[in-house]
Each structure stands twice: as C-alpha cells, then as structure tokens.
Amino acid sequence: MSILEDEFGDIIAKARAGAGCTVDQIAESTRVPVSDIQKMESYQLLPSREQTIRLAHALSLDSTKLTEIMNDSWHPQPLSFQRENVVIEQISVPYGTSNCYVIGCTKSGIGGVVDPGGAVDEILRLLAEHNLNLELVLITHSHADHISGLKQLISAWPGARVVSNSAEKDRIMHEVSARWEPANECVAIHLGDLTLTALDTPGHTPGSTCYTANGICFTGDTLFAGSIGQPVDWKVYPKMLSSIRDKVLSMPGNTIILPGHGPATTAGEENAHNPFF
DSSP states (O other): OOOOSOOHHHHHHHHHHHHTOOHHHHHHHHTOOHHHHHHHHTTSOOOOHHHHHHHHHHTTOOHHHHHHHHHTOOOOOOOOOOBTTEEEEEEEETGGGEEEEEEEETTTTEEEEEOOOSOHHHHHHHHHHTTOEEEEEEOSOOOHHHHTTHHHHHHHSTTOEEEEOGGGHHHHHTTOOSEEEEOOBTOEEEETTEEEEEEEOTTSSTTOEEEEETTEEEEETSEETTEEOOOSOTTTHHHHHHHIIIIITTSOTTOEEEESSSOOEEHHHHHHHOTTO
16 A cells, blocks of 8 residues: 555645644634644644544645545555656655656657656666666756755766756756756657656746656656645645646546655546545
C-alpha cells in the first residue's frame, strides 16, 4: 500500500494557511479546542468524525474525502507509468524524500530529467542503462530538494539545457553554467519524438510549473496524491486551486500524476478523493 505524502494534520494546516486563518479562529468557528487542532497538526491526535466534518466545512474541504484520509481508507492504486518508446524512471532523493524522474525517447536516445534534487549517481546510471543522452533538465520549482543535484548533473552533461519558469530562473541557475530556456505555457518542449507542454500552476512557489506529455503529468509540489503543496500565502491560494482544477484535474481521468513527493496517482483518483477539490 502506498503511503500518502500528507497526513490529516498536513492537510488541515495547508488549508488553514490558504484560508489565512489562525488556529484560534478555526477553533472558534468549529468549536474544536485549540489544543486539539494543534495536536492534529503535529500528528499527535486524530479527530472524531464530527470534528473532521466541522473542520472540513470551516476550511472549504470536501468532508467525505477528508474523512477518507482521516480513516486511512483510500490510497491510489499502484501504477505502471511506462509508455511505448518512452522511458520513465522514478528516483527517490534522500534529501527531502523528493521524487526525481528520468525520462527519455527510446527511438532517438534523447533523455531528460525532472527535478534533480540529488542522487545524481543514480540519475547518471539510469541514463547510461537506457542509452540516453541528456538534453533537457525540467525544473518544476526552485526549492532545494528539487534542484540540489543540478550543478553536479550539468557538470556531467554540460550540453544539457535547463527549462524552468522565468520567475525562478535566478535561484535555479545560481552557480550553474548551462543554457537556460523559459517554460512558456502551451509552447512545445521537444525531447526527441516526445513533446512536453508546460503548465503555469503558481501557488507553492511563484513559478511552480507542471509538465505534461503522453498522458502523464509531472506536478512537482503543486499536487500530491490526496493533497497539494504548501501555498505561499492566502493571497495565491485561490489561484493555486483554480489552476490545478482547470489545468491538471481537467485532463482525462487516466492521466497519470507523477508528483514531487509521495506516490503516483491519476487525475481521476484526485477528482474522486482529494479533499481540496
């Protein structure tokens, strides 16, 4: 059984941050004691069903889906995310327990990497195993657990290009000598015969970006199985939810979601079980 990235406490804390509410304010509106909410957010207490429903309503979460998370009764089904003539390998990066992905077009032998947060030796091993020449490094956002291996990776493949949202270029490319390209929405990114498209999904960071191709979407920390990434603040939260709903969850239900943390899921699973939607 796959372990979700976020527990009940993570979800209500993120929703509370998105709503711009203090623990005291939520306690007053739900009649759930402050101490209980604090314990829930620090993984020391699971709520009753009644408390779960009250918190869901106060935080604009779906109470049925939130109850599933609380009861640990839903997990995404194990997925095979391989495609014909396409290589996709997931690497678990110890730093931040983030997910890095090696992708490649087997017909052309051209490869890419999504979010090299570390484990560069493993990345290089998989590129060699699949006979891939690294041409693209796609960055979903600039947090350290997603880019800390970039400099080392570029040293090994100095001809590779780095793609990211313009808003995060400076942080990503600091001390990295490589050609950089903007991840412009709806502009094709070619990886051999594979075509990827960038989706602007700001909220976790100002330039958070998802990449989609062949029925697969790399979401970084924008969307997890059963949750979302921590919003920067309450001002961006509505736009973050809207962009996920309109650009990612509007895809066909069998679209595979490959997040920056936690297990793979699908657009259909998230529409049915993610309490934020």
